[in-house]
Amino acid sequence: MTQRTNHSKNIYISREEVNGRIPLDDSISTICVTNHIVEMTVMEKSIQRKCGIKRLDKDHYVNLRTGEVCEFRHSLKNQRKNMNKAYTTLRRLINYNFTGNESELHVTLTYGEDMQSRENVSADFKAFWKRLKYAYPTCEYIVIYEPTEKGVWHVHVLIKDRRGKRLFIPKGRLSYMWRKGYVCVNRILDNDNIAAYFMGLFSDRNKEKSGSKKVERIPYYANNYRLYSRSKGIKTPPLYKETYKQALERVKGLEPCFENAYGIYDSEDGTELNVIYHKQYNKRRK
Numbered sequence: 001m002t003q004r005t006n007h008s009k010n011i012y013i014s015r016e017e018v019n020g021r022i023p024l025d026d027s028i029s030t031i032c033v034t035n036h037i038v039e040m041t042v043m044e045k046s047i048q049r050k051c052g053i054k055r056l057d058k059d060h061y062v063n064l065r066t067g068e069v070c071e072f073r074h075s076l077k078n079q080r081k082n083m084n085k086a087y088t089t090l091r092r093l094i095n096y097n098f099t100g101n102e103s104e105l106h107v108t109l110t111y112g113e114d115m116q117s118r119e120n121v122s123a124d125f126k127a128f129w130k131r132l133k134y135a136y137p138t139c140e141y142i143v144i145y146e147p148t149e150k151g152v153w154h155v156h157v158l159i160k161d162r163r164g165k166r167l168f169i170p171k172g173r174l175s176y177m178w179r180k181g182y183v184c185v186n187r188i189l190d191n192d193n194i195a196a197y198f199m200g201l202f203s204d205r206n207k208e209k210s211g212s213k214k215v216e217r218i219p220y221y222a223n224n225y226r227l228y229s230r231s232k233g234i235k236t237p238p239l240y241k242e243t244y245k246q247a248l249e250r251v252k253g254l255e256p257c258f259e260n261a262y263g264i265y266d267s268e269d270g271t272e273l274n275v276i277y278h279k280q281y282n283k284r285r286k
Contacts, residue, residue, distance in 0.1 A: 011264055011265060011267055012264075012267050013262050013265070014263050014265060015260070015261065015262045015263075017263050018262060018275050021261060021275065023042045023244045024044055025243060025244055026243050026244070026245070027043060028042070028043050028243070029241070029242055029243060029244045030239055030240070030241060031239065031240040031241075031247050031250060032238075032239055032240075033237065033238070033240070033250070034092055034095035034237050035095060035099055036099075036192070036283040036284050037095050037281070037283070038250055038254075038280070038283070039278075039279075040247055040277075040279040040280070041276065041277070042277040042278075042279070043274055043275070043277075044274060045275075086226070086228070087227070090142075090195070091196075093142060093228075093234060093237070094142060094158065095193065095194060095195045095237075096235060096237035097142065097158075097234050097235060098160060098188075098194050099194070100188050100189055100192075100194050101164075102166040102167065103161045103164050103165055104161075104187070104188065105169065105185060105186070105187060106157070106158055106185070106186045106187070106188055107156075107174060108154065108157075108183070108184040108185075109125070109128065109156075109178050109180070109181070109182075109183060110154040110181050110182045110184075111154070111181040112181035114152045115152060115153045116151050117153075118147075118153060121153045121155065124178075124180055125143055128179075129141065129143075129231075131177040132174075132177050135173075136167075136169065138162050138165075139159055139161055139162070139167070139231075140160050140231045140232075140233035140234055141157055141158060141160075141231045142157070142228060142230045142231075143155060143156070143157045143228060143229050143230070144157075144158075144227065144228045145228065162233050169185070171183055192282055192284040192285060193282060254281045254283065256279045256280060257280055257281065257285055258278075258280040259277070259279045259280070260277075261276065261277045262275070262276055263276075
């Protein structure tokens with residue numbers, strides 16, 4: 001029996017109906033190369049969207065057809081979708097800027113007392129980084145703000161020396177710079193996919209597989225606060241648009257370490273609207 005996921009009254013998504021299919025050679029592919037990891041998203045049909053709204057602010061938009069000003073609906077479903085997009089961007093940033101060598105550190109910052117204010121966490125981290133940057137001016141960071149199931153915040157920081165030199169910061173010195181509680185310092189060596197160490201996608205599918213409860217933490221992320229932030233020296237990975245046949249040349253001789261596909265169908269007559277493929281390759285896993 002085909003499993004369907006209804007995403008609206010007009011369409012549904014099915015994975016079983018495209019199981020085993022291979023993209024067409026001329027399918028449009030978006031490629032993200034982050035050092036030794038290649039991510040590929042393939043669409044059999046291009047999508048041309050005509051936007052009928054204009055965003056006014058985070059809560060309001062205007063309907064260009066009627067001129068009516070409306071409010072966005074910030075539902076849990078939309079929040080989950082936005083968080084998944086943020087995690088995709090974050091995953092790529094990490095894998096593009098961190099490779100798992102001695103010039104990098106993973107630092108976890110926690111509080112001596114329960115901290116439930118996301119605004120205060122941001123201010124505390126800025127103060128911490130100002131002290132660290134003064135002492136170690138060649139460092140860059142990606143910081144991830146994470147609440148527990150009870151809404152108590154802590155911080156994960158990936159730090160690197162942009163010169164590629166071995167980075168050592170004594171734990172006692174980090175504690176003095178943090179001044180709010182506890183510090184844990186680790187190196188992530190011999191890891192061929194550092195971002196996978198941090199990622200916990202906000203999806204029911206991931207929750208079922210891993211038992212993760214991170215999906216329950218979405219309400220703690222207010223709409224005006226980001227999941228992560230980064231310093232100016234952290235680079236954004238480039239994206240390439242090309243055909244699937246051209247994209248395969250980039251990963252010649254490699255097998256995907258992850259892949260899935262799903263079809264998008266018209267709910268009324270079952271017409272196939274598009275098929276989307278996701279693949280990931282790791283050059284260290286030859």
